[in-house]
Amino acid sequence: MKVETIPAEKDQKMVKDPAGFFVVFIDKERDEIVVEFYEGVVKDEKKGKKVGTGKLGLVVCGTDAEALCHTIAREELVSRFEHAAYLGRELQKAELALEYGLDYEQDEDIVFKKKR
Amino acid sequence: MTLYPWRGEFTVGSETSQVAIDTLASRLDFPKEKVAIWGQHKTENLGIEKIMANVISNPNIRYLIICGEEVRGHRSGDSLIALHANGIDGNGRIIGAKGAVPYIENLPPEAITRFREQVEIIDMIGTTDLDKVLEKAGELASRPREPFGEPIIIEFVEREKGSQMKSFEGKIALHKDLVVDPYLEVEELALEAGS
Known part of the structure; x- marks a missing residue:
């Protein structure tokens, strides 16, 4: 049996998910991951310029990345594969940060401090 | 409360x-007994809305220090100062703000007015020296003011499609539409602008 093997490549351009976008953060007061979902909105600026905005649609919170992913999928908040994959990565990072007391910032790497 | x-x-x-x-883009920590609430603030729309909503929930807060490094592209600190000074126009845009997408869509004018009246802004943008910020906080604490009336609370409700936030407590209806910018797009705009 022959199975094709291909190298992984990043997309050169991000394509926005028409379903919307997410803001992910850790609520330190409640030790929870909070995921805010925003539906995309376009605002007209001067001289025909348009800017992307969003409308808060749902807030999902919890401590378990898998449960958060399942809830988001069940609610059909993503419509593109790469967006779902991105969200899975972010939520797993957030879960690790929450569990190990690390700083979490969306789209940034987690900094693991080396033991001395 | x-x-x-x-x-x-x-x-x-x-x-x-x-x-x-x-503290804008900077991570700073303060003694809990000296400050009501603190945190980073990255966006010129949603971040500002969160600050306003949470400040007006606690009438004891009468001073808001803005310090730390400004957020590139978003100009979150500048936008908050502009909002406090000028308010918003009929399209929800913060008058005079230099951020990429400085829109306030979620909070009604009454909440913005209340925020502007409740707190005095102390502009320390660019200051990351914890001692200097604490010194200013101490100076402000020595100028006590009366709490600013009753709190205004945003109520988050159980899921009801299309209407996640219901109302302010008893008084002001909250728009169910919240408009903010997608962070990545703003970054792209900032890069295009060469900032």
Whole structure:
């Protein structure tokens, strides 16, 4: 049996998910991951310029990345594969940060401090 | 009293403190007994809305220090100062703000007016020296002011499609549409603008 093997490549351009976008953060007061979902909105600026905005649609919170992913999928908040994959990565990072007391910032790497 | 109803990346200190601190892009920590609430603030729309919503929930807060490094592209600190000074236009845009997408869509004018009246802004943008910020916080604490009336609370409700936030407590209806910018797109805009 022959199975094709291909190298992984990043997309050169991000394509926005028409379903919307997410803001992910850790609520330190409640030790929870909070995921805010925003539906995309376009605002007209001067001289025909348009800017992307969003409308808060749902807030999902919890401590378990898998449960958060399942809830988001069940609610059909993503419509593109790469967006779902991105969200899975972010939520797993957030879960690790929450569990190990690390700083979490969306789209940034987690900094693991080396033991001395 | 329900304090700070809109969840975010902030730390809660003393409920009776008069001072809140916005550290913009910088991570700074303060003694809990000296500050009511503090945290980073990255966006010129949603971030500002969260600050306003949470400040007006605690009438004890009468001073808002804005310090730390400004956020590139978003100009979050500048936008907050512009909002406090000028308010918004009929399209929800913060008058005079230099951020990429400085729109306030979620909070009604009454909430913005209340925020502008309740707190005095102390502009320390660019200051990351913890001691200097604490010194200013101490100075403000020595100028006590009366709490600013009754709290205004945003109520988050159980899921009901299309209407996640219901109303302010008893008084002001909250728009169910919240408009903010997608962070990545703003970054792209900022890069295009060469900032």
